[in-house]
Amino acid sequence: MTAMRLLIATCLVVSASVSNASEDLLLALKGEWIQGGILRGQVVPGSEVRVNDEAIDVGPQGEIVLGLGRDEPETVLLNVRKGEQSWSKRYPVARKDYKIQRVEGVPQQTVTPSAAQRERSRKEAEKVWLARQTQRATTDYMQEFQWPVLGPISGVYGSQRFYNGEPRRPHYGVDVARPTGTKVVAPAAGLVTLAEPDLFYSGGTLIIDHGHRLTSTFLHLSKLHVAVGQAVEQGDLIGEVGASGRATGPHLDWRMNWRDRRVDPTTLVGPMPEWQE
Ligand SMILES: [Zn+2]
Structure with missing residues (x-):
């Protein structure tokens, strides 16, 4: 799928910075951590994904989407788990100045x-x-x-x-x-x-x-x-x-x-x- 290849290609920075096996559970993530932001990505197929402890849907190829609310709190915890492996990261969410x-x-x-x-x-x-x-x-x-x-x-x-x-x-x-x-x-x-x-x-x-x-x-x-x-x-x-x-x-x-x-x-x-x- 071309869109997925593109997504992975644009996320090399994220993928390249991870090293150990658990961290490799998150393959790609595209989008901005900003209030109102929508992020799309891919995890290792068969993983379970949680956003602030809320289980979200994962596609057959590990596709995920997540969104941040208008007044989303300052950080969001992303957790990917597969079998014994678990990876977590707390992302800061940029504030938006609403007019x-x-x-x-x-x-x-x-x-x-x-x-x-x-x-x-x-x-x-x-x-x-x-x-x-x-x-x-x-x-x-x-x-x-x-x-x-x-x-x-x-x-x-x-x-x-x-x-x-x-x-x-x-x-x-x-x-x-x-x-x-x-x-x-x-x-x-x-x-x-x-x-x-x-x-x-x-x-x-x-x-x-x-x-x-x-x-x-x-x-x-x-x-x-x-x-x-x-x-x-x-x-x-x-x-x-x-x-x-x-x-x-x-x-x-x-x-x-x-x-x-x-x-x-x-x-x-x-x-x-x-x-x-
Ligand atoms: Zn309107």
């Missing part, structure tokens, strides 16, 4: 919802949560991810949000501002686990499971082009940009989750490439 972002002009009902609207959104949140609990054993996440849409970035991961002057939860996605109807494609292969045309906060919403509890969520879509249970390949058309739900204008909000952590999709794709209107 405050003021968003004016969103529909006031989405800032101060009625009791009925709160009840509706509570049920919807449950459905969304369930759609992220699928436990697919695939390793689609080992692909090099691509941006689902190209355009100007209008919102970043982790920023503290004020809507119409009122403090609300941080923003967990990356926003790309493009006109309604702009095509949105799958950033990597996966399985569609949620396809809802009109949720209260997030409007047209899709979730794609990339395997081992890593999912992508796409918000505010005007149109969905896939259905629950459908497998997608990287680059497949999945929907169109819109302004549905709590939005001031058309944009794609792309989020990622790993297990119970909200992670930063931009740590997988790198800087936004040049685009054409």
Whole structure:
């Protein structure tokens, strides 16, 4: 698999610095130890891997993925075990300096919802949560991810949000501002686990499971082009940009989750490439 070879090639520094047999349990690890970061790697097949004492999934070739939360504590302990051998390392996690972002002009009902609207959104949140609990054993996440849409970035991961002057939860996605109807494609292969045309906060919403509890969520879509249970390949058309739900204008909000952590999709794709209107 080319992606795996590439991954191992870029991790020679890590591999070369280890010496004894137990340390060789970790073959490769790519990604940054920073709040919101997503790391992918490979361990000796058949190993058990723990992140802060939490057992995580390991693929048939030893593939692993792990993510760091917005407020991830200062260090993370990684442990790889196989038979009698055990290897551990405590990695420092770089702090991120989150900005405050003021968003004016969103529909006031989405800032101060009625009791009925709160009840509706509570049920919807449950459905969304369930759609992220699928436990697919695939390793689609080992692909090099691509941006689902190209355009100007209008919102970043982790920023503290004020809507119409009122403090609300941080923003967990990356926003790309493009006109309604702009095509949105799958950033990597996966399985569609949620396809809802009109949720209260997030409007047209899709979730794609990339395997081992890593999912992508796409918000505010005007149109969905896939259905629950459908497998997608990287680059497949999945929907169109819109302004549905709590939005001031058309944009794609792309989020990622790993297990119970909200992670930063931009740590997988790198800087936004040049685009054409
Ligand atoms: Zn957003």
